[in-house]
Structures are given as C-alpha cells and as structure tokens.
Amino acid sequence: xxxxxxxxxxxxxxxxFVVSLIVFGVLHALPGGLVRAQxxxxxxxxxxxxxxxxxxxxRPLPIQYLTWLWSALRGNLGxxxxxxxxxxxxxxxxxxxxxLLVLVSLLLAVSIAIPMGLWQGYRRNRADDHxxxxxxxILYSMPTFLLGVILILVFNLWLPVFPSTASDFGGSLxxxxxxxxxPVLTLCLANVSYFSRxxxxxxxxxxxxxxxxxxxxxxxxxxxxxxxxxxxNSMTSTVTLLGLSLPYTISGSLIVExxxxxxxxGLLFWNSAxxxxxxxxxxxxxxVTVATVAGxxxxxxxxxxxxxxxxxx
Amino acid sequence: MPHGAEEIADQxxxxxxxxxxxxxxxxxxxxxxxxxxxxxxxxxNKLAVASLAMLVIVVAFCYLGPVFYHTNQIATxxxxxxxxxxxxxxxxxSPTGKDELGRLxxxxxxxIELGLAVGVIATGFGLVxxxxxxxxxxxxxxxxxxxxxxxxxxxxxxxVILLASIVRPTLILVILVISGVxxxxxARLVRGETLSLRTRDYVxxxxxxxxxxxxxxxxxxxxxxLGVLVVNATLKVADAILTFAALGYLxxxxxxxxxxxxxxxxxGVNNFFDGYWWQLWPAAILIVxxxxxxxxxxxxxxxxxxxxxxxx
Numbered sequence: 001x002x003x004x005x006x007x008x009x010x011x012x013x014x015x016x017f018v019v020s021l022i023v024f025g026v027l028h029a030l031p032g033g034l035v036r037a038q039x040x041x042x043x044x045x046x047x048x049x050x051x052x053x054x055x056x057x058x059r060p061l062p063i064q065y066l067t068w069l070w071s072a073l074r075g076n077l078g079x080x081x082x083x084x085x086x087x088x089x090x091x092x093x094x095x096x097x098x099x100l101l102v103l104v105s106l107l108l109a110v111s112i113a114i115p116m117g118l119w120q121g122y123r124r125n126r127a128d129d130h131x132x133x134x135x136x137x138i139l140y141s142m143p144t145f146l147l148g149v150i151l152i153l154v155f156n157l158w159l160p161v162f163p164s165t166a167s168d169f170g171g172s173l174x175x176x177x178x179x180x181x182x183p184v185l186t187l188c189l190a191n192v193s194y195f196s197r198x199x200x201x202x203x204x205x206x207x208x209x210x211x212x213x214x215x216x217x218x219x220x221x222x223x224x225x226x227x228x229x230x231x232x233n234s235m236t237s238t239v240t241l242l243g244l245s246l247p248y249t250i251s252g253s254l255i256v257e258x259x260x261x262x263x264x265x266g267l268l269f270w271n272s273a274x275x276x277x278x279x280x281x282x283x284x285x286x287x288v289t290v291a292t293v294a295g296x297x298x299x300x301x302x303x304x305x306x307x308x309x310x311x312x313x
Numbered sequence: 314m315p316h317g318a319e320e321i322a323d324q325x326x327x328x329x330x331x332x333x334x335x336x337x338x339x340x341x342x343x344x345x346x347x348x349x350x351x352x353x354x355x356x357x358n359k360l361a362v363a364s365l366a367m368l369v370i371v372v373a374f375c376y377l378g379p380v381f382y383h384t385n386q387i388a389t390x391x392x393x394x395x396x397x398x399x400x401x402x403x404x405x406x407s408p409t410g411k412d413e414l415g416r417l418x419x420x421x422x423x424x425i426e427l428g429l430a431v432g433v434i435a436t437g438f439g440l441v442x443x444x445x446x447x448x449x450x451x452x453x454x455x456x457x458x459x460x461x462x463x464x465x466x467x468x469x470x471x472x473v474i475l476l477a478s479i480v481r482p483t484l485i486l487v488i489l490v491i492s493g494v495x496x497x498x499x500a501r502l503v504r505g506e507t508l509s510l511r512t513r514d515y516v517x518x519x520x521x522x523x524x525x526x527x528x529x530x531x532x533x534x535x536x537x538x539l540g541v542l543v544v545n546a547t548l549k550v551a552d553a554i555l556t557f558a559a560l561g562y563l564x565x566x567x568x569x570x571x572x573x574x575x576x577x578x579x580x581g582v583n584n585f586f587d588g589y590w591w592q593l594w595p596a597a598i599l600i601v602x603x604x605x606x607x608x609x610x611x612x613x614x615x616x617x618x619x620x621x622x623x624x625x
Contacts, residue, residue, distance in 0.1 A: 018463035
C-alpha cells in the first residue's frame with residue numbers, strides 16, 4: 001500500500017508540475033505581456049519598463065519560473081490591481097465556497113446514484129429501470145444551465161420553496177443553507193445521471209460473476225447478495241469515477257455560480273475574465289487544478305484501500 | 314508460400330469464430346457477414362432507429378429549412394424585437410428583432426458542424442496518440458500518458474475562459490479548443506485497446522505468418538479498434554454540442570451575425586424571466602433532443618460493436 005501511495009503521489013506531483021508549466025506559459029504568452037495587460041494599452045513605455053523591472057520580468061524565463069513557483073509555494077500568488085487585494089486573500093475567501101458547493105453536490109449525487117444504480121441493475125430491463133434510465137439520459141443530455149433554469153422554474157416560481165439566487169450566501173451552512181439548495185441540486189443532478197448509469201452497468205456486470213452464483217448456492221438471499229457482495233464490488237468503480245469527475249464538476253460549478261450569482265471562485269473567475277485581471281485568473285486556475293489533482297490522488301488511495309487488486313498494477 | 318495464402322490466413326485469423334473452429338477448410342464461407350450482423354443488431358433496437366430518424370429530421374430542418382423558409386438573419390430590426398409568435402414569425406423574434414425559427418435553423422448548422430468537426434478531430438488525434446503510446450510502450454508511453462493525465466485534471470472551463478480573455482473566439486478556435494480537451498479520453502481508450510489487442514492470439518499468429526507492423530495495424534488492430542472508435546466519436550459529438558452550449562452561456566461563442574443553439578438558448582435563459590418563453594423552449598428542445606438522439610445512437614452502436622465482438 002505504501003509503495004502504491006508513493007507512486008501515485010509522485011504522479012500527482014508530476015501532473016502539478018506540468019500544469020504549473022502550462023499556467024506559467026500562458027502568463028508569458030499574453031499579447032503585449034502581463035504588464036500591458038495590467039496597465040492597459042495607453043501606458044507609456046517608461047511605466048511599462050518600470051513595472052517590468054519591479055515584477056522581475058526582464059530576467060531569463062527559467063529564473064522567472066522558479067521565482068514564481070517559489071513564491072506560489074509560499075502562498076504568494078501576486079496582487080490584483082483591479083480588486084486592490086492580494087490574490088491569496090481573494091482565493092482564501094472565494095475558493096472554500098466553491099469547494100463547499102462541489103463537495104456537498106458530489107456527496108449528495110453519490111448517495112442518490114449508488115442506491116439507484118443498484119436498484120436499476122437488480123431490476124434490469126423492467127419498466128421502472130427503463131423509466132429511470134430514460135430520465136437520467138435526458139438529464140445527461142441537458143446543458144447544466146438549462147437544468148438550473150428548470151429547477152428555478154419548479155422550485156421558485158411554481159412552488160416557492162427555495163430562493164432563485166445565492167448572491168447573499170455568506171459562507172455558513174447554518175444560516176444560508178436555503179441559498180445553497182438550488183445550486184447544489186443543479187450540480188448534483190448533473191452528476192447523478194453520470195454516476196447512476198455507471199453504477200447500473202457495474203451492478204449488471206457483477207451480477208453475472210461467479211461469486212454471486214456461489215453466494216446464492218450457499219443459500220444467501222438476494223437481499224444479502226445485493227447488499228453485501230454486489231454493492232461493495234460495484235462501488236469501487238464509482239469511487240474512481242468520483243475522482244475523475246472532479247474537473248468536470250468544478251467546471252460545472254462555474255456555470256452554476258454564474259447562473260445563481262453564487263459568490264464562489266467560479267464567479268470571481270468569470271468576473272476577473274471580463275476585467276482581464278490575470279493574476280486572479282492564473283491564481284485560481286492553479287489552486288483549482290492542484291485541488292483537483294489532490295482529489296484524484298485521494299480517490300486513487302481510497303480505490304486502493306477498497307480494492308486491493310489495484311495496488312499491484 | 315502460394316499466392317493468396319496470406320489472405321486466407323488473414324481471413325481465418327481475423328474472421329468469425331466459426332471459421333477458426335470449422336473442421337474442414339472447405340467450409341470457409343461465414344454464415345453471416347459482420348455487416349449483416351451489425352445491421353440486424355442495430356435495426357432490432359427501435360429506439361436507435363427512431364433516434365437516427367430524429368437526427369435526419371434535425372439535419373433536414375437546419376440545412377433544407379432555409380431553402381423553403383426565407384428570413385433575414387443579418388440585419389437587426391429593433392422595431393420587431395422580442396415579439397411573441399405570430400403568423401409572420403411562428404416562433405417569435407429575438408432581442409435584436411430576428412426571426413427565431415430562421416435563427417434556430419442557422420444556429421443548428423454551426424452547432425452540427427462543430428459537433429462533427431470535434432468528433433472527427435478529437436477521435437483522430439486521440440487515435441494517433443493512443444496507438445503510438447500503446448505500441449511503443451516503455452518510457453515514451455509513460456510520458457505520453459502523464460501528459461494526458463495532467464491535461465485531464467485541469468478544470469476545462471477555467472482554462473477556456475482564460476484563453477478567451479486573451480484571444481477573440483472564432484468558430485475554428487472553439488472547435489480546436491473543445492477538441493483539445495475531447496481527445497484525451499479517446500487517447501486513453503485507444504491505448505488500452507492497443508495494449509490488449511497486440512497481445513491477442515490472432516495478432517501473434519498473424520505476426521508468426523510474417524505480417525509487418527503496418528499490416529498488423531491496418532488489418533488486425535485497426536478494424537477492431539474502429540468499432541470502439543466510432544462509438545467514442547459519436548458520444549464526443551454529443552458532449553461537444555453540450556460544451557458549445559455552455560460556452561455560449563458564458564458569452565464565449567462566435568460574434569454575430571453567426572449564431573448557434575447554445576447562444577440562442579443562453580439568450581433565452583437571460584430573457585426567460587421577462588416572459589419571452591419562445592426564446593427559450595424551442596432552442597432547449599432542439600438541443601436536448603439532438604444530444605439525446607446522438608447519445609442513444611452511440612449506445613446502440615456500442616451494442617452493435619459488442620455483438621460483433623461476441624460473434625468472434
């Protein structure tokens with residue numbers, strides 16, 4: 001297990017290194033350079049030059065990369081001249097809200113999709129399985145923002161139970177849970193369709209395995225076979241899926257945050273893109289990606305614990 | 314070696330299971346060709362046939378529609394903005410006074426073209442990357458797959474927005490960007506297939522007959538990866554249409570007068586709470602129905618491919 005974890009950890013580090021190179025590359029591929037992007041096209045040559053010296057942009061690229069990486073590692077991701085705040089402070093405020101949204105949605109999605117997929121696999125090709133599959137396929141074929149609008153229509157306009165905007169969300173679940181309801185539901189349903197499809201086919205595959213026949217032959221009830229044997233074996237693949245779906249879910253949260261005005265990293269990112277606020281944009285890309293890689297790593301470790309066969313690969 | 318022996322060997326090795334198991338060599342003709350098995354499996358799936366019919370209708374709507382239904386999609390007309398459905402404009406007008414029905418036809422063209430282009434480019438690039446990686450193996454394989462892993466773990470929309478704040482999007486650029494993400498899973502899939510196929514008995518047997526690497530790829534590995542690839546490409550088309558819609562919602566689509574379903578839908582979402590329902594639902598239904606049909610088709614094609622493989 002230790003060897004497996006170390007190997008995965010090394011791979012995660014390499015991935016982060018590649019991503020940091022990409023982010024650094026984008027930073028320096030900006031037309032007119034980072035300084036022009038910050039000062040605007042009307043800045044004089046002297047202003048440009050002095051900021052270039054101040055930011056150390058005239059040194060060789062590898063040195064610049066190492067300096068940038070070193071300060072990023074110490075939590076210094078630059079300064080937003082547009083918002084007059086350090087990028088680290090902004091990220092500290094906004095990114096946890098996005099993580100909250102993503103985590104709650106994913107947990108909810110898994111806790112709906114696993115029982116549902118198990119039931120569908122067990123009731124394979126009956127009417128209820130078909131009905132659920134069809135619903136999930138429609139959800140799967142729907143743009144996330146359309147799903148969000150439909151949910152607003154149902155749970156805000158027709159049945160006034162949840163607010164249609166989360167712009168007042170203050171970051172605390174205790175007081176602002178209602179604000180979170182529709183954003184979470186939107187992001188969750190988009191994932192349920194993905195997970196349950198997978199879970200259903202994993203259950204169907206597992207039901208054909210020899211161990212199921214053995215368990216039945218030894219007199220286990222179908223309930224016991226399903227809950228004790230098939231469930232655990234089918235869940236392993238869903239755990240990996242959880243890690244793999246993280247980038248998609250975080251991307252999805254950007255849409256959801258824009259739709260519901262939820263003050264998370266996605267909305268901050270979106271607004272910063274309109275303002276061409278590059279330090280914020282690059283800082284968020286870096287932090288969000290590192291978090292995704294870390295999430296993938298944890299999912300891999302969890303997979304290794306649940307299914308020991310993986311460690312041998 | 315007699316002339317044509319290699320061909321027979323190919324047929325015996327790559328042909329249906331019955332041929333390999335048949336007792337005499339005189340009984341070489343297969344009872345059913347792979348194509349007829351495929352057609353039979355496909356047409357037995359009524360939902361898939363309905364989806365195919367639906368897609369034909371959607372394509373006809375987008376490409377033949379404008380031939381019969383003439384609208385001006387270039388000039389804006391502020392006197393006619395946001396009008397509800399009427400005899401002159403069956404689906405009402407847009408915020409810039411353009412006929413919505415005509416806009417949906419025009420927007421459908423770029424949406425379908427983008428979907429197909431991404432399907433082809435992403436699959437093609439993924440095929441090359443995955444085959445090379447799987448065939449060469451070793452350190453090259455490790456490096457190539459680490460690159461794929463790294464790119465897969467970037468939350469894609471963030472990266473696209475970053476890109477769009479630097480350069481102005483055009484249709485070609487959007488196609489390349491979506492393909493740039495889409496090929497990753499294809500590369501993984503193809504690599505996995507290549508790794509498992511190149512150790513199969515029939516490939517080793519063909520190698521034993523003296524087949525070259527090119528021949529192995531072209532005659533034995535290629536055709537077997539092809540089925541999986543077609544399924545993959547189909548599902549990529551569906552995903553690309555959805556991604557395009559998401560980009561349209563974030564305002565990252567192609568500047569007017571060009572349009573696409575995602576942009577129309579996004580406009581509909583923004584205006585929906587003012588009561589302009591005709592700007593939302595027709596576009597929503599078109600996107601969902603098209604993506605749904607493509608997904609059902611992809612699933613049915615997967616069944617066909619698996620049925621074909623099971624015959625072996």
